[in-house]
Amino acid sequence: MSPAHQGARLRHQGRGGRRSRLRAVRNLVAQLKDSLGAVNLDQYSNRAAFDAHDQGTMREIVEQLGHAPEMLAVAVSTTGTVGGCLQHIREHGYDTKVVAVDAAGSVLFGGARGERILPGYGAGVVTELSKEVAPDRVVQVEAADAVHAARSLARSTGFAPGASGGAVAWAVSQLLEEGAAEEVVAVFHDDGRAYLDTVYNDEWADAQIGDAK
Structure with a gap:
């Protein structure tokens, strides 16, 4: 064949x-x-993701800020990004608190399985990478909250995030509202252009979450 x-x-x-x-x-x-010579890179278990976000994402954040942030909010699915950021933080002894932004219905980090209508964050199985990841806090975000936050951010800033970005935006607003930190760095993985038929579509939003704000 x-x-x-x-x-x-x-x-x-x-x-x-x-x-x-x-x-x-x-x-x-x-x-x-x-x-x-076929190989499977397998993003769910490939530890190279940790090194990439250790030496790439988190190193760049610290360099750009000139210091380690007080708090970092990262959406999770494979958990490669959050795991790499945690690796960098702990190797360098930073005090940064790491918040994993997960989906309601995701089974990561002890979550209860449930329906998930948005792709991009959360997982239906415990990934191999996630078994090595221990964030300081996990915030689960409902699909409706992620959609509303994404659309609100797009209206107010012109930056249109995707589904996981909406979840991160919602989580950050909650963290700031409760005074969890004075400085929160948020990682946005996705681009809203891939979600024009869902997150940014009024008919879809009305049908799926009952409100297309």
Whole structure:
């Protein structure tokens, strides 16, 4: 079977959810490893993500600020970003408190499984990377709050975040409101252009969350 047909079969098998997709990927890699040198980078377990965000994201934040921030808010799914930032913070002895912004319904960090209508943050399984990550705090964000915060940020600043960015924006507003920190650095992973048919679509928002504010 050609690689193109293998890919088509993979897409078909992947419709059953993340577990079936990973199983299909493992089978495909095993079949093509010798002939094509196939590998699976697997963002859910590849620890290279920690090093990338340790030496990249968090190092740059500290350099740009001129100091380690008081608090850092990061959306989580694979947990590569938050894990790398935590790695950098702890290796350098910074006092930065790290807040993992998760989705309501996500099972990460002991969360209870529930329906999730937005992609981009949260997870339906405990990822391998997340087993090595211990944020100082976890804030779970409902889909409606993420949508409202994303749209509000777009209206007030011209910056349109995606779903996880909306969740981060909502979490930061709550942290500041409760006085959790005077300085909060937020990491926005996504771009709202990928969510024009969902987060920024009034009909979708009305149907999914009952309010397209």
